[in-house]
Amino acid sequence: MADPLLAFYGDDFTGSSAVMEVLSFAGIPTVMFLKPPSAEELAAFPGLAAMGIAGVARSRDPGWMEDNLPQAFAALAEFGAPIVHYKVCSTFDSSPSCGSIGKAIDIGAPILGGAWHPLIIGAPAIRRYQAFGNLFAGTDDGVYRLDRHPVMSRHPATPMDEADLRLHLSRQTDRRIGLVDLASLKTGQTDRMLANQIEDGAEIIPIDVVDDETLADAGRLLWNEGRGPVFAIGSQGVEYALVAHLRALGDLPATFEPPKLAAVDQIFCVSGSCSPINSAQITAAEAHGFEIIDLDATCAVDVAEWDKAVEQALQASLQALSARRDVLVATAREPDASTSPLKQAISRSGSSAAEVNDRIGAGLGRLVADIRSRTGLPRAVIAGGDTSGHAMTALGVTALSALAPLAPGAPLCQVHSQNEAIDGLEVTLKGGQMGSREFFIKAKTGL
Template identity: 30%
Template sequence: MSKLRLGCIADDFTGATDLANNLVRRGMRVVQTIGVPSSPLASDADAVVIALKSRTIPAEQAVEQSLKALQWLKEQDTQQTYFKYCSTFDSTPDGNIGPVIEALMQALDTEFTIACPAFPENGRTVFKGYLFVGDVLLHESGMSKHPLTPMTDSNLVRVLQAQMTGQVGLLDHTVVRQGLPFMRDSIQEMRQQGVKAAVVDAVDDADLLTIGLAVSDLKLITAGSGVAIGLPQNYGIQPDNQASALPTAIGRQAIVSGSCSVATNAQVTHFKQTGGASFAVDPLQLARGDDVVARAMAWASTCDPSSPLLFYATAEPEAVKAVQQQLGVAEAGHIVEKTLSEIARRLVEGGVGQLVVAGGETSGACVQALEITQMRIGPQIAPGVPWCHAHSPYALGKGVHVALKSGNFGSMDFFTHAFELLH
């Protein structure tokens, strides 16, 4: 196997495919693994993305998992390491992004890195250190009401500094726009001043390309998926459509949605209002012991096999809070993920070959239930969301096409558009 140019550690499953998608669009051959591989990759790749499920777990557990992933990457003699987090900088209230960054820096013996969640193509920009979602600040975007990772402060320097022991600085837009030499000089000055991590402004793809060149010699890059578009150029790799080719899609179509984000709520509503067949998963029924999976499968057997089916636990923030108050946050999330992942497994066993999963936690649970260990990254459905192809023992040797969508991503008609694109 050829030497890996880039080794990536992503803190959730949809974030991993988001990152892999941007690398593939720029011509890199990418393999995504589900968890830390137990052996070297079986095929050649320019980059590997290790998908963890560490975004909402305690910081010490997130650090432990990330260091295990880094150890595997070191064993593959990876040239550069990339820690990928959400473009809305999601982390637990106690903060696990900062601790993971510092642990990776120590393990890589490096004293400086950047932090840049910007993904302008998907409406995530950073200006003067403040994170915007579309035209509004992060905390005004609806993310302040997220049930697991409420983001109430849009100042990334302040947020990250609260999570790190080392000094956090800012490379603002005036630095980035003055070009590569000036940016590299500014990075050197920060290093001399003892800054450990610099939040970097980016408002468009031109900024990301400049940032990509400026960090070519860093051992560690920490970012959302956006910075990835500027990295393949450092390895002499150019965009190539063949990098995203996948086998022909077959089988029934289904959607499993556990995200409660504003975007996914709108997508679920749009699908239902345009005549899509849907089945609602009620956490309170699950808590009572109702066999919701059996009812879901019985319902699916009565539906038109030529049309996509939606299974959803998506709800408005007020409804989610009401359930959490009765069951507890952890228990409510656990029983929903377990149920949706079992539905996904039963669907694939029953002939579904094209599966969209909405929500990072739900995606993690579903790919684990399907026993998927590696995925080939294919064409982009929407910014940050590609179709993938994977082998699963439940797919009867045929493989399954999977799209893992972050809750915040995609247009209102994402669910229907995804299947149209695949064909």
Template identity: 30%
Template sequence: MPTLGAIADDFTGATDLATMLVARGFRTVVAVGADAVAALADAAQTDAVVVALKSRTAPVAEAVDDSLKALHALRAIGCRRFYFKYCSTFDSTPEGNIGPVTDALLAALGERRTVVVPSFPATGRTVYRGRLFVHDDLLDESPMRHHPLTPMRDSRLQRLLAPQTAHPVTRVGLDTVRAGAAALRAALAEPVHADALVVLDAVDDTDLTAIAAATEEFGLVTGAAGLAVGLTGPHPGAARARPASRPGDVGVVLAGSASAATRAQVAHALDHLPHRRLDLHRLRADFDTAVAELTAFVREHWAADPARPPLIYAVATPDDIETDTPAGAEPPAALVERALAACAVTLVAAGARRLLVAGGETSGAVVTALKARTLGIGAPIAPGVAWARTEVCPAGTAHTVDLALKSGNFGDTAIFTEAWEQLV
């Protein structure tokens, strides 16, 4: 029976955390939405359940409501400790949603304090003196400064979080974290932190291990997937899900993210894979026909060279980002999500059994359109990215497919061409 319940604010974040938990010895399942939790067929053989929500950029009230529903569902199946997972780049706006969701979860659990730990050193995210770094750059000097949905223009986590929460926001520095779990536990028990969201410095995995040990009695922790580095599950060497597809099965890459990392991955793939960029003007003029043309392009290349998965993408360079959306037109991000989700539905019906999706919002749209309910974590591809086995039923016919959901900021440059090697 699961004892650890996690609530992730997007779908790539859910698989990111689940991948880490499996590596740490937790038999883990990702449930797509709160309603899927109660229907878990193998809950008795599970140590952790991660609920994947599409709440990162949702209205605050909706994000809070969805998160509380997930919490209720996790408690109902026996979970006793909880983890609110958000992005390691702390993606949010001044209104939320990290602060409001954290406040709501604390209140529902009867807890007064928690920690804030977005560090994930394996992907270059660290916190020092309360400032969040992306590799060598401060958050507000990184490409996240120009994110189209959640532009991050401050690196000080206390200052970012304070407008979002009713709790004080305090900080514990690296010296205390490095003093060890006992010292950190004592510091967190001080009155100044009794009713607070406590930002913790962490720059390497040993820091995360100390934090996990110091907070093992907390009813709720919050952070990126890196915090799971310090956890130890009851089943070391927990088996990963076996691939659903077989050698020779066709696949596709659907890239909706406009992040700098994904743009570099797209640019690399343009030299190696058949590709087609989304034409937003064409989609607005005749959505169904434009999607049919895109999926026909993919099927033609499957027939010619099934070993090379075609790429459908939104952005390869900053010049591809639409800056002059026609008045009254569907916003570009929403249109990209809808188009790639429609492509996924058509292509699975046409035989796709391997899908690599780039972008958190895009991943949420694709998984929702495919009507996936649970994800079994399979082979890792990169830090924070893994293949997952899932049953989809987009048009009344069930198919079991391999699905990789990649955060826009994660993965090596060659991930779109090399990820398939893990499906053996």
């Protein structure tokens, strides 16, 4: 498959790598850049069928989006793919003032075109399901409607108090929102319902996905529209759906055997996530022998204090690594206890939360860069959706390519960088909700 198939912008880095994972491990050559690539940077990866730009829009306000997204969308359009995807988190967490998906659509639609905009969030492979417009997400304890989800309903930045994606999105855009619902998908009325929605003036049309059958049908609708320009919005469910349909057509092999994840002798991990799921993964890593180094995030309200804290974490990490320990540096081990002090420190300092979060992510990125340059350690983990973006920028990364599966939504990737000390580093970018309890352990030992 040599012709351009799809281009994407990820509103955070972990989500971007999840898109690359789905495409690459279906046999579709894909590379993800950290900024709109030059012609020379694209030429360094011949034979690409898909390319993406990893961004940080999920943690940004509408003003930032207006200043930054048009350039990114223009670069995606220049790639010449029939489908351009604005990738959002599979839990759709967003608000009118932070990571507004509606604002991104309003900016992208005039640039990228399309008669209507498919919205595909459901992805059974990562236990995300959409039924009659409502989003459900799975945890180790079961499947929850999003407004009752034990984590996302209490997200520190964008709590999800509405599971109906139409209602949630209507707070962020005035564009008319329709729905291709589960009943029409299961009774063969999909095309008629879609036509009726478009005739009624719907511009954004969510498509229910609960299983492989509805996933493939969503891919069919996307591909049929994709013969002309189409601007799609959604999770990596967009790619799962497209792959399912192309396999049904015989345009992709029914199976594709990706490389196996090998073990490494030692691993270095950093975590800026405050998710309870991530906290449990840190606890499991500690029980497995990882050295956990606590990095006080409240220090990040002051530049000098933060630099001092990061340097102390670096020295402690080097000492533990020299003792043959695996190391995990964490800014939040107990989420309920950690996020509140940080919020209070930000409030007292008068700093903006965005500025402090940028500083935390950049500090963790510097840690990874310093450890790599001083030890040559081959593999690292960066946990936290927003953290990953700032950390990868601090690392000086040009692009990432997928190496091997690790956990759905969090593949092992290879770093491409002009910095020889960083180039070739293996890294996985993990959202707080992603992976099993043994995630950090498996990142070292392989699958």
